[in-house]
Amino acid sequence: MQSFDDILKRVGNTPHISLSSPNERVVLFAKLEWFNPFGSLKDRAALWMIKDAENRGVLKRGQTVLIEPTSGNTGIALAGVARALGYAVELVVPARVSEETKALMRSLGASVLETEDDLCPRVGSGTDQCIALAKSIIKARPGKYVMLDQYSNEANFLAHYESTGPEIWSDLKDITHFIAGVGTGGTLTGVAAYLKKKNPNIKVIGVQPQKAHHIQGLRNLEESMVPELLRRRLDLIDEWIKISDKEAFEAVRFLAESKRLFVGPSSGAVYAAAQEVASRLGKGKLVLIFADDGRKFWSLYKQFKVFTREEFEYYRRNARYLPENILFQENIVLDRSAGRLC
Ligand SMILES: Cc1ncc(COP(=O)(O)O)c(C=O)c1O
Numbered sequence: 001m002q003s004f005d006d007i008l009k010r011v012g013n014t015p016h017i018s019l020s021s022p023n024e025r026v027v028l029f030a031k032l033e034w035f036n037p038f039g040s041l042k043d044r045a046a047l048w049m050i051k052d053a054e055n056r057g058v059l060k061r062g063q064t065v066l067i068e069p070t071s072g073n074t075g076i077a078l079a080g081v082a083r084a085l086g087y088a089v090e091l092v093v094p095a096r097v098s099e100e101t102k103a104l105m106r107s108l109g110a111s112v113l114e115t116e117d118d119l120c121p122r123v124g125s126g127t128d129q130c131i132a133l134a135k136s137i138i139k140a141r142p143g144k145y146v147m148l149d150q151y152s153n154e155a156n157f158l159a160h161y162e163s164t165g166p167e168i169w170s171d172l173k174d175i176t177h178f179i180a181g182v183g184t185g186g187t188l189t190g191v192a193a194y195l196k197k198k199n200p201n202i203k204v205i206g207v208q209p210q211k212a213h214h215i216q217g218l219r220n221l222e223e224s225m226v227p228e229l230l231r232r233r234l235d236l237i238d239e240w241i242k243i244s245d246k247e248a249f250e251a252v253r254f255l256a257e258s259k260r261l262f263v264g265p266s267s268g269a270v271y272a273a274a275q276e277v278a279s280r281l282g283k284g285k286l287v288l289i290f291a292d293d294g295r296k297f298w299s300l301y302k303q304f305k306v307f308t309r310e311e312f313e314y315y316r317r318n319a320r321y322l323p324e325n326i327l328f329q330e331n332i333v334l335d336r337s338a339g340r341l342c
Contacts, residue, residue, distance in 0.1 A: 007084055011036055011043045012163045016171050016287070017321060019259065019271075026278040028286045029172055030267075031164070032321055034293035038080035038108075039073075039327045040217075040264075041164070041291045045186050046077035048159035049148040050085060058146055061086035067137055067145045068092070069130030071183075072101045072216045073292055074150050076327070079108035090137070090145075092130045097216065100296040104327055150184050152228035160190025168287055169198050176281075179205045179241075179274050180289035181218045181266045185230025187289060192236040203238045207266075207273045210244045214300060215265045217291060241273040248272055249306045252294065256307070262319035264292040265300065293322060 014035040019028040036043035050066075053059045059066075066082050067090045068074060075091040082089045089110040093102065105112050115129035138145040150156050168175070168191065178195055180188050185206075192204040209215040211223045219227075220242075226234070245265075252268035255261040263271070267290035274288050294301070295316060301307045307315065316322070 007037045008047060008081065011047050011081075013167060015321070016168070019288075021278045021286075022275055023278045023281065026281050026284045026286065028274055028278060028288065029175075030261075030271075030288045030290045031168060033289060033291050034264075034325070035321075035323060036077075037325060038077045039292055039296075039325055040077060041187055041289065042073035042077035043081060044159040044163055045074065045150055045156040045184075046081040048155040048162075049150065049153050050078075050082060050087070052153075052155035052158075053146065053148060054085075059087065063144075064088075065090055065145050067134050067147050068150065069134045069147075070150070071097055075105045075110065075112075076101065076108065078148075079105050079110035083109045092134045092137075094130060098297060098299050100299060101216070104296060108327075150186065150229075154229075156184055156186035157190045157193075157229055157233070160187050161194050162190075164289075165191040165194025169195060172285070172287060174199075174285060175202060175287050176284040177203045177205060177277060177286045179207060179270055179277065179286060181207045181209075181215075181270055181291065182221070182230065183217045183219050184227050185233075187291075189230060189233040189236055191289075193233060196236060204236055205239045205241060205273065205277060206237045207270050208240055208242050209248070209269060210242060214245050214304065215243075215248055215269055216297075216300070217264075217266045218269060241276060243269040243272045245304065249301075249304050251275075252301070253306055256294070256311075256315040256319070260315075260318060260320045261290075262294040262315050262322055263290055264294050264297055266291045267293075293319075295322075296327075 014033050016029045016031050019030055021028045033041035065088045068078055069092045079089045091105055091110050092113045095114040102112050115133055134147055182188050188206050195202045208220050209218045211220050248265050248269035251272040252263055255263050270288050274286055298312055
């Protein structure tokens, strides 16, 4: 049993590990964001956005319902963090989100509403069903619901400017390149702004998936509009690299087979992009964000034949750096009154 306060204190301060590189003059480090209590980098954004809304007096514990359109990790993080702080959560998700992800949201106490959207909600297009549905629910019950809107919420940027960026700088210092995937752009712009303040020569590389992709959490900026949060600081991004589903899944398999790392698909995409960068550089120190681990992706990995069931279990069991976390314990019970998550 752990108290809610203990759980929320464990957001951030995730480890960095070194990875071998295809170029001996280039060193690679990965920041393992699945060490956050609810399993991804989104715990930071959820905590910062809720705390910011509380500070602005927008939320009332025990009364406000948080509603958010999301394709995965934000939903899980919001469900966990918001419940820990005393708010109910309703999540509007595209039906294509993996069954495991939806089950995790529900097991953390969130209500899950499904729409027929693409995997990543199309921000601002006006046709996006997740966003439209969330907005219509808010309109029907004024005063009851609050949508934090991770796509434009400055606290999402600040989460990474105030925590992820400083952690990277204090652990790794003289880095030359930072590489991360883009969903809302919170991670990429928050870390970029901090690192470039410390050393303006650091290059920031954003990773996008192909069109009609299957990489949960990432966004192709041609088929989906640029989120407001990213648009505000687009000039911080020095280069974009596009990765196909096939390249991302091959990297997921390679990391499991050769490094005993059991990663989610977006980490595969980031690793594939880093290989490209490392092989063309004379010298460098690259930091990669590994956003979540592979445990909630069995149905996806099965669909794309990344692993057989036996391989999936084998690599999961034998993985390095895969801590027990709240999400993957059996029978999670959230009991706010007892102040415990068991
Ligand atoms: C697995 C995964 N990788 C990367 C990202 C990108 O994060 P951001 O929204 O900060 O751009 C997300 C966002 O949800 C994610 O879920």
